[in-house]
Amino acid sequence: MRRKKRVVRIGSVSIGGHHAIAVQSMTKTKTSDVKSTLAQIRRLERAGCELVRCAVANKDDAAALSQLCRFAKIPVIADIHFDYRLALAAIDAGVAKIRINPGNIGDEWKVERLIERARDKNVPVRIGINSGSLPKAIIEKHGHPTVPAIVETIERALSIFKKNSFTNIVLSAKCVDVQDTIETYELLDKRFEYPLHVGITEAGLPFQGSIKSAVGIGVLLHQGIGDTIRVSLTADPVQEVAAAYNILSALGLRKHGPVLISCPTCGRCEVNIVRIARAVDKRLRKYKTFMKVAVMGCVVNGPGEAREADFGIACGKDTGAIFAKGKEIKRVREKKIIDTLFEVIDENINNR
Ligand code: SF4
Structure with missing residues (x-):
C-alpha cells in the first residue's frame, strides 16, 4: 500500500x-x-x-x-x-x-x-x-x-x-x-x-x-x-x-505500451525463437497501446501462454499458430509468422 x-x-x-x-x-x-x-x-x-x-x-x-x-x-x-x-x-x-x-x-x-x-x-x-x-x-x-x-x-x-x-x-x-x-x-x-x-x-x-x-x-x-x-x-x-x-x-503500477512475453527456448524448440522474439520486440516498439504479446517456442507452454495474452504465437515444427484474444485463429509457415502476427494485431487494434 x-x-x-x-x-x-x-x-x-x-x-x-x-x-x-x-x-x-x-x-x-x-x-x-x-x-x-x-x-x-x-x-x-x-x-x-x-x-x-x-x-x-x-x-x-x-x-x-x-x-x-x-x-x-x-x-x-x-x-x-x-x-x-x-x-x-x-x-x-x-x-x-x-x-x-x-x-x-x-x-x-x-x-x-x-x-x-x-x-x-x-x-x-x-x-x-x-x-x-x-x-x-x-x-x-x-x-x-x-x-x-x-x-x-x-x-x-x-x-x-x-x-x-x-x-x-x-x-x-x-x-x-x-x-x-x-x-x-x-x-x-x-x-x-x-x-x-x-x-x-x-x-x-x-x-x-x-x-x-x-x-x-x-x-x-x-x-x-x-x-x-x-x-x-x-x-x-x-x-x-x-x-x-x-x-x-x-509491478502492475502503470500500463504503458506493449508487454512482450517470450519463452527462454530449449531443446524442444523447432524454430529460431530468439530471432522471432527480437523481431517482434522491435516492431512492437512502434505501438503505444497496452497489450500482452506472447512468443512461445513449442506446444508445452505455448498455446496456454499465447491464449492468455492479448496476442500470441505458439510455434511447432517450421510453423506457428497465431492467437488473438484467447483463440487460435491461424496457422502459418515459419517465415510468415511475424508478418501474420502483426496483421492480426493491426486488425484488432483498428477494430477497437
Ligand atoms: S515454450 Fe517450449 S520451447 Fe519454449 S522453453 Fe518452454 S518448452 Fe522450451
Whole structure:
C-alpha cells in the first residue's frame, strides 16, 4: 500500500497523494545547445517521459531554459549545483521545478534567497542528495557516506526550508549501492511527508544499470515508497524511460505500451525463437497501446501462454499458430509468422 505524501505540482504533472508514479529522465546534451536539447526532449516525450531535467552548469545553460520551457510539451526541471544564482535564473526562466544539492550551494543565506524566489513563483524544489557529494563536515563526522550520514544531510538541509516555512519540496537521496538506497529511502519515507524521487545513482550501462535499478526501485515501489522515478543509465535517455516503464509495468503500477512475453527456448524448440522474439520486440516498439504479446517456442507452454495474452504465437515444427484474444485463429509457415502476427494485431487494434 502506497503511503500518501503531500501533493507537489510540477507544471502539468502532480506527484504525491494518489497520483500515478511519474517517469522522468534527464537530457544529456549541453543545455545551452537549444536545438539538440529540444530534439532530445522530443524523443523523450515520444517515449512517454513525463518530466525532463536539464543540467544548468553555467549562465549559457540558464539562458537557454526559457526557450526549452516554451517549446517542451513536458515540464522542464533545472538541475543546479554550486551557484544559487543559476537557480534564481532558472526560476525566472519558467522552469517547473528546480533540483538542488544544498550541500554544495554554500551559505545559508544563498539557500534562503533561492527559497524566497521559489515561493514567489510557486516552483517546487527537490532537495537531491547523492552519496558521492555529501558536505565535508558530514563526511568528517561519519567517515564515509553511510546511510545515517545521508539522512543527517537531508535533515540539515530541510532545517533551512523549515525555518523559512517552505514546504513545496520533493526529496531524494540516491546511493550507488542498492541496499544503502533501499535503507535510506525506508527511513526518509518514515520520517517525512514530502514526495520521494527514487532512483539508483550512477547505475551503469544499460544491462547492469537496468538490473540494479529494477532491484532497488522495485523493492521500494513494492513497499509503497516512491512518487517519481528515474533510471540512471550510461546510455541514450530514451532507454531510461523504457526501463522505468518496464519496472512500473512488472509491478502492475502503470500500463504503458506493449508487454512482450517470450519463452527462454530449449531443446524442444523447432524454430529460431530468439530471432522471432527480437523481431517482434522491435516492431512492437512502434505501438503505444497496452497489450500482452506472447512468443512461445513449442506446444508445452505455448498455446496456454499465447491464449492468455492479448496476442500470441505458439510455434511447432517450421510453423506457428497465431492467437488473438484467447483463440487460435491461424496457422502459418515459419517465415510468415511475424508478418501474420502483426496483421492480426493491426486488425484488432483498428477494430477497437
Ligand atoms: S515454450 Fe517450449 S520451447 Fe519454449 S522453453 Fe518452454 S518448452 Fe522450451
